[in-house]
Amino acid sequence: MILFRRLALFFLALCYLSCQTGDTPPxxxxxxxxxxxxxxxxxxxxxxxxxxxxxxxxxxxxxxNSLTFLNPKALEEAKALDQELAKTGVLRPLHGIPLIVKDNINTAEMPTTAGALALQHFIPERDAFIIERLKDAGAIILGKSNMAEWAFSPMHTESSTAGTTHNPYDTTRVPAGSSGGTGGA
Incomplete structure (x- = not known):
């Protein structure tokens, strides 16, 4: 019985250690x-x-083809957040975390087209409330994701402005729906 317990503890420890690689994830x-x-x-x-x-x-x-626009100031914003952390030692909830947002959410730095040619050159004067909140939390809006035109497709991610988004696991397929750009990214 003692041998059984020792073997059981040994194998439990071995299982635990095999899961603890110490490697940083990608x-x-x-x-x-x-x-x-x-x-x-x-x-x-x-x-x-x-x-x-x-x-x-x-x-x-x-x-x-999952993204329509990239934030040209993303690296600059990241550097500023690194400097803020170095100065204050404080991390906000999303401090320094890059995010992609759907192309129907207003961002003042980038066009918001909703996948439609009618909005091809529309750059909002201010960020949507949700974008303001994300930035206040320290997030970096890295870019905008492709979407079905006017968010009007449950099956395909095709827009007049950016074309079709392809599924990252099988490029002969689509990631589906109006948020396929987000899914593909």
């Missing part, structure tokens, strides 16, 4: 909590995280 799989811990430890910066996502977008999005 940046695109980081949780907000993991990113914030890395920011505080100085092993990651918001600027580095944003740059990693921009590189990933450059690598994968040409085949997917």
């Amino acid at each position: 940046l695109e799989e980081l949780t907000i909590a993991q990113a914030h811990t890395a920011f505080q430890e100085g092993t990651l910066s918001s600027e580095k995280l944003v740059q990693a996502y921009l590189e990933r977008i450059e690598q994968y999005d040409p085949q997917l």
Whole structure:
């Protein structure tokens, strides 16, 4: 019986240790909590995280067509948030976290087209309330996602302004629906 208990404890410990790799997950799989811990430890910066996502977008999005616009100030905003953290030591709830928003949500820095040619050159004067709240929480709006024109398709993600979004797991398929750009991203 004692041998059985020792073997059981040994295998439990072995199982636990095999799950504890100590490896940092890839940046695109980081949780907000993991990113914030890395920011505080100085092993990651918001600027580095944003740059990693921009590189990933450059690598994968040409085949997917999931994004319509990128925020040209994203790296600048990330640097400012890194400086804020260094100065205050305080992390806001979404501090330095890059986000993609659907192209029917107003953003003052980028066009909001809702996938329609009629709004192709529309740049809102101010951010939507939800964007204001996200920014107040420290989020960085990295870009806008493609969508079905006027959000009017439950099956396809096609817009007059940006074309069709493709499924990242099978580019012969669509990610479906008006939020397919978000799904593909």
